[in-house]
Structure formats: structure tokens, C-alpha cells
């Protein structure tokens with residue numbers, strides 16, 4: 553799909569089917585996260601794929617924004633590995649994580665998830 557069409561196609565889903573996400577699709581989403589640009593290419597991003605009932609229940613305790621998902625990607629970063637701006641020590645980890653999340657969202661759109 554043309555990039556602009558893909559970007560226009562993406563939207564925030566707030567109700568999910570109970571269909572399981574195929575392993576090959578999960579692997580593609582992780583690959584999209586892996587190749588995302590990060591500050592100084594330090595790649596501090598970490599992705600936790602939660603697809604067990606027990607794991608989803610734990611996540612539901614931490615956020616009301618689950619909307620009935622059965623597979624969730626928890627995106628975080630290693631504070632010890634993210635780049636800190638030299639003159640004011642700003643941590644670029646949250647920005648990296650946002651870019652990684654966007655890569656995942658666009659690939660999810662491409663995969664029709």
C-alpha cells in the first residue's frame with residue numbers, strides 16, 4: 553500500500569474481536585519495532601508481547617484502555633541504554649518508544665489488524 557494511504561488507513565481501535573493474532577504477524581510487528589530509528593541508534597526499545605489470559609488480566613489492572621484485546625504489545629525502553637542529550641541530559645528513550653510504537657501501528661494497519 554502507498555505510504556499515505558497506509559497512514560490514512562490507520563485509526564485507533566477501541567473494540568477488538570476475540571480472534572487470535574497469528575504468530576507470523578506478531579513476528580512482523582516485532583520486526584517493525586526492531587528496525588525503527590532511535591536516537592544515536594542506541595536501540596533501547598524493549599517489547600513485551602502479552603497474549604496469555606493471565607498476562608492480559610494483569611495489564612487490565614494497570615490501564616482502563618484495553619478494549620477487550622487478547623494480544624498486547626507493551627513498549628518500553630532500557631533507561632541505562634537510551635541516549636541522554638549531552639548539554640541537558642534529556643532522556644530520548646520516551647521519544648524512541650513513541651517512534652517504535654508508530655512503526656508497530658503502521659505495520660498492524662498493513663497487516664489488517
Ligand SMILES: Cc1cc2nc3c(=O)[nH]c(=O)nc-3n(C[C@H](O)[C@H](O)[C@H](O)COP(=O)(O)O)c2cc1C
Pocket residue numbers: 562563564565566617
Ligand atoms: C501519545 C498518545 C496517547 C494516547 N493515549 C490514549 C489513551 O490513553 N486512550 C485512548 O483511548 N486513546 C489514546 N490515544 C489515541 C488518540 O486519542 C487518537 O490517536 C486520536 O484521537 C486520533 O484518532 P485516530 O488514532 O483514530 O486517528 C493516544 C494517542 C497518542 C498519540
